[in-house]
Each structure stands twice: as C-alpha cells, then as structure tokens.
Amino acid sequence: MKLENFKTSEIQELFDIFTYSKGASMARMLSCFLNEHLFVSALKSYLKTFSYSNAEQDDLWRHFQMAIDDQSTIILPATIKNIMDSWTHQSGFPVITLNVSTGVMKQEPFYLENIKNRTLLTSNETWIVPILWIKNGTTQPLVWLDQSSKVFPEMQVSDSDHDWVILNLNMTGYYRVNYDKLGWKKLNQQLEKDPKAIPVIHRLQLIDDAFSLSNLQDFGHLKVPN
Incomplete structure (x- = not known):
C-alpha cells in the first residue's frame, strides 16, 4: 500500500509484516495476469534502470507498461498503473x-x-x-x-x-x-x-x-x- 506524508517516526510502520505480505501478494497476482516472461522482463528493465538510484512506485509501473506495449498478446482493461493503483492506494481487499x-x-x-x-x-x-x-x-x-x-x-x-x-x-x-x-x-x-x-x-x-x-x-x- 502506498503511503505519503508520513513522519520519520512512522517509517518503521511502513515495513511491517502486512506491508511485505501484501506486496508479495501483489507481485504474484501481477505475474499471473501477465505471464512469467513478461513479468521478469519488466523487472529486469526496472532494476537495470534504477540499480544505482532511487525510484518511486510509478517508475515500476512505467517499466511494466513499456513491456506490455512491446507485445500484443496480453490485453489489459486499463494501464498497469491504474490497475495496480486500485490495489496499492487503498487498504484492504x-x-x-x-x-x-x-x-x-x-x-x-x-x-x-x-x-x-x-x-x-x-x-x-x-x-x-x-x-x-x-x-x-x-x-x-x-x-x-x-x-x-x-x-x-x-x-x-x-x-x-x-x-x-x-x-x-x-x-x-x-x-x-x-x-x-x-x-x-x-x-x-x-x-x-x-x-x-x-x-x-x-x-x-x-x-x-x-x-x-x-x-x-x-x-x-x-x-x-x-
């Protein structure tokens, strides 16, 4: 889940077990509605670009969108950002x-x-x-x-x-x-x-x-x- 405008004292709360569990679930779901090849390809591109710099959530979605745009097999109902934002910008499921x-x-x-x-x-x-x-x-x-x-x-x-x-x-x-x-x-x-x-x-x-x-x-x- 994406959180903004938090205090320094709240940073630790961003990395609790629920955050990691939801993050893992999001990655698994994303990999399954795309496919493993596309998922890995997008991750490699993202990691190569930001290996020595900071990145934001939208940077990750941008690289996934680039991978999706380079093929014609997987068709989504919305951009990858809009799909994933619906999960990461609100709590729960x-x-x-x-x-x-x-x-x-x-x-x-x-x-x-x-x-x-x-x-x-x-x-x-x-x-x-x-x-x-x-x-x-x-x-x-x-x-x-x-x-x-x-x-x-x-x-x-x-x-x-x-x-x-x-x-x-x-x-x-x-x-x-x-x-x-x-x-x-x-x-x-x-x-x-x-x-x-x-x-x-x-x-x-x-x-x-x-x-x-x-x-x-x-x-x-x-x-x-x-």
Missing part, C-alpha cells in the same frame, strides 16, 4: 460475489469483522480485479471485474449436477470469493459426489473463504462445504 444463476459478479470491501456503519469506511472503493476461473474442471479465459458489478453470461450454470464454477484459480488473486446459494449448492454436490474433480488447492480455498465469510452477518446464509 475485496470480496467477489458471483451469482451463478444470472452471471452477475460484484465486488465490495471485505472486513474481518462485522461493521455496523460501513458507509464511513467504504466510500467508492473499487478494485480492478483479474478473475482467473475454472468451470467444470476446465480453465477458462481471464476476465476482468473493473466495475462494482458486471455480468458474465459464461459463468451461469445449468441444472446439471456436474456444472460448477470456482473463481480465483490457484488462489492467485488478492481477494475472497463468495457465491450465491445455488453456487455453493453446486460445489457441495460435486464435493459429495467426486471431491477429486475439484483440485486440492480449491477445496482448501472453498473452506477458507467459507469460514471467513460465515462469521459476517451479510454472508450468514453460507454453509461450509464438507
């Missing part, structure tokens, strides 16, 4: 909720505990979110949630017991995931019938997200998958 009946996906700030007056904290927080996902065990093309809500018809599921969707492939995104009742029901059915059809990392993810969200009143309908 979102919870992404997918309604598998309608294909509507929405985002809202995630809090570790129930907060009665959230209007004091949320303002207009919106992240530009890369959504890597799988449907029925098959990896799907990357999509972006760059608004508070958006419709993805391809994420709707049928009445088939084998039809299910999981967001945040390999847990590379810095966000929680929630589903509507039908979405959780489909996942429960699949876990009961053939749990190995869902990769181990996603079984862990489902349990982790479900437990985290079930403590909040807004997500009180959740049932933790077995």
Whole structure:
C-alpha cells in the first residue's frame, strides 16, 4: 500500500509484516495476469534502470507498461498503473460475489469483522480485479471485474449436477470469493459426489473463504462445504 506524508517516526510502520505480505501478494497476482516472461522482463528493465538510484512506485509501473506495449498478446482493461493503483492506494481487499444463476459478479470491501456503519469506511472503493476461473474442471479465459458489478453470461450454470464454477484459480488473486446459494449448492454436490474433480488447492480455498465469510452477518446464509 502506498503511503505519503508520513513522519520519520512512522517509517518503521511502513515495513511491517502486512506491508511485505501484501506486496508479495501483489507481485504474484501481477505475474499471473501477465505471464512469467513478461513479468521478469519488466523487472529486469526496472532494476537495470534504477540499480544505482532511487525510484518511486510509478517508475515500476512505467517499466511494466513499456513491456506490455512491446507485445500484443496480453490485453489489459486499463494501464498497469491504474490497475495496480486500485490495489496499492487503498487498504484492504475485496470480496467477489458471483451469482451463478444470472452471471452477475460484484465486488465490495471485505472486513474481518462485522461493521455496523460501513458507509464511513467504504466510500467508492473499487478494485480492478483479474478473475482467473475454472468451470467444470476446465480453465477458462481471464476476465476482468473493473466495475462494482458486471455480468458474465459464461459463468451461469445449468441444472446439471456436474456444472460448477470456482473463481480465483490457484488462489492467485488478492481477494475472497463468495457465491450465491445455488453456487455453493453446486460445489457441495460435486464435493459429495467426486471431491477429486475439484483440485486440492480449491477445496482448501472453498473452506477458507467459507469460514471467513460465515462469521459476517451479510454472508450468514453460507454453509461450509464438507
């Protein structure tokens, strides 16, 4: 997270475990929605340019943008600066909720505990979110949630017991995931019938997200998958 206008006594607070953890998560997410070659190429260019000088956050994004502009395979919904600023210029992270009946996906700030007056904290927080996902065990093309809500018809599921969707492939995104009742029901059915059809990392993810969200009143309908 980017902080400005801090006192000398506050410098140490900028380098706590949360800062490093979020920084590592941002780097992993960035590497995944680009690709490893592009990520490494941009970093090499950045490090070569600033190896003997100071740099700002925007300098890093500038070198990533240069690498992106030099190719045509990776297409982003915004500049790399705008995408990453949405994560580094505000605290916390979102919870992404997918309604598998309608294909509507929405985002809202995630809090570790129930907060009665959230209007004091949320303002207009919106992240530009890369959504890597799988449907029925098959990896799907990357999509972006760059608004508070958006419709993805391809994420709707049928009445088939084998039809299910999981967001945040390999847990590379810095966000929680929630589903509507039908979405959780489909996942429960699949876990009961053939749990190995869902990769181990996603079984862990489902349990982790479900437990985290079930403590909040807004997500009180959740049932933790077995």
